[in-house]
Amino acid sequence: MGIGIRIEDLRKVYDTPPPMAARGAGFAWSPGRGARREPKKKTEVVALDGISLAIRPGEVFGLLGPNGAGKSTTIGILTTRVKPTGGRAFIGDFDVWREPVKAKRLIGVVPQRPNLDFALTAREILLFHGAYFGQSVRERTRRAGELIEKFKLADRADHMARTFSGGMMQRLSIARAMMHDPEALFLDEPSAGLDPQTRLLLWEIIRDYNREGKTIVLTTHYMDEADSLCQRLAIIDHGRIIAQGDPQELKSSIPGGYLLRLRFDSAPEPLLEGLRAIEGVREVHSSDHVAADVYSDRGGSLIPAIVAAAQAAGVELRDIHIEEPSLETLFLHHTGRSLRD
């Protein structure tokens, strides 16, 4: 049986640029500056702004949000790589920042960018990883062999990992994370940069692993991935959770479910009133003066009424785009921005 994961009021403020954005690292040596050196401006970046979550044992949980929303920071804190500014995180019963060694035993981590040990071959990476976790020679040899087969790395298993393509590195990272058979598996953007075929293989592997009762936490900004893989989701934006629940539940929370994105030559208030009056329309938002987002319980059948409303208001309909109920529309509904913005 997998283990539960809990985070309470987690905050993270970076006073230097987050690790991904940090330049060079090390001592800043700036030649030619005299004694009147200006004090460095402190740039504070709030990555997490009080996040609380409870992930149940044995579920596939997704953190969904655009780049920079705080997904990787959340995963980083849960996997002992990022120290939180405030709040607590638990893997099973262990406070990640009080008993990191016990927490580390229970987790497997697939980072956003492969952090493979480039001085080793693929097989050695798995074998040494097993050794770090105290596996016997026999056990780690067997398990490494199985994973190499499963991840279709057999023909390159004894090549140096630094010569691998991006997709192979990603597969090897996942194999490595599974090597010590962790109770909880964290995957940060696991399918970024994978071809569709490998992506399906990955989804299958994740589902298989979950069937063994393991807890899986993944971040993604692909809606379809979250939709088809995750049993529950939290949508994160600007370091806050804006919605959580199972994908169906979340989708049905969007008023009406359908979203019609309309563009006019202008969108005055009488037009918006006219759109709101159409039967089936739940909400109408307009952020600028030419576009309107219409949430409704039906899609294409509204078009004649929309055209009529436009004519009545004396404006011209320029473009119309219908989105079926999806997590994308959900994100848009909560943040006013598209996931890809």
Next chain:
Amino acid sequence: MNWKTFYAMLQRDGHVARRNLLPMLLQNLLQPLLLVFVFGRVLTSSGMMRIGFKDVLLPGIMAMSMILSGVQAVAMPLITEFQFTREIEDRLLAPMENGWLAMEKVAAGMIQALVAGMVVIPAAWLLLGSGVHLSMAHPLQFAAICLLVALCSASGGLTLGCTIGQTQIGLMFSLVLAPMMMFGCAYYPWSALAAFPGLQYAVLINPLVYASEGLRGVLVPQVPHIPAAVVLAALVVIDAALLTVGLDRFRKKAVS
């Protein structure tokens, strides 16, 4: 403390070192041995240096190789592994406190420094030809100095490796290592600096001074050298300081 993990990591470093054995040997030993040949053989046999210079040179070269190889064995991989790709993360995620990973790196560096030192003695002795008078009267003192020098080089490597970035490796060589080699009393005894009183005391912050003088004291006691007690005390203090700073920097670098 999880010794299984610690040992597995040591094995990993050993494995990588064995794979890179030849380039590593060349990197660590070629330069000192060339120095031995040119200074100890060419210059002495041509009469430009006195024969006694061979005795001065050998311990200094041994100290220099130990310091260089220990620093490089720890600092260079750390600099790479903490970069952009964060290769070190697979070991940071292993079930062991992060500080012990730093200790493992130091242990691996010490082993390399000791091997380098042990290889230099016979190699240099062969290269120098006749006229070298090595003493082995105090094996325990010799062992203690070798261990302290190895620890010094490895923890120095830890501190450097966690302090500078990939783009500053060139600077590390020209600003830190080069002056250290020149003012480390490797090519001359400390007493030879008596003509430059300011410099003579300034170089005392350089750990290589104690390494060279300490080895000189045990291997060629007939050459003037700093007393063993001073050397041992200074090395202990320097080791403790470098290790403390290095561990602290490593811990800070390990988590963001």
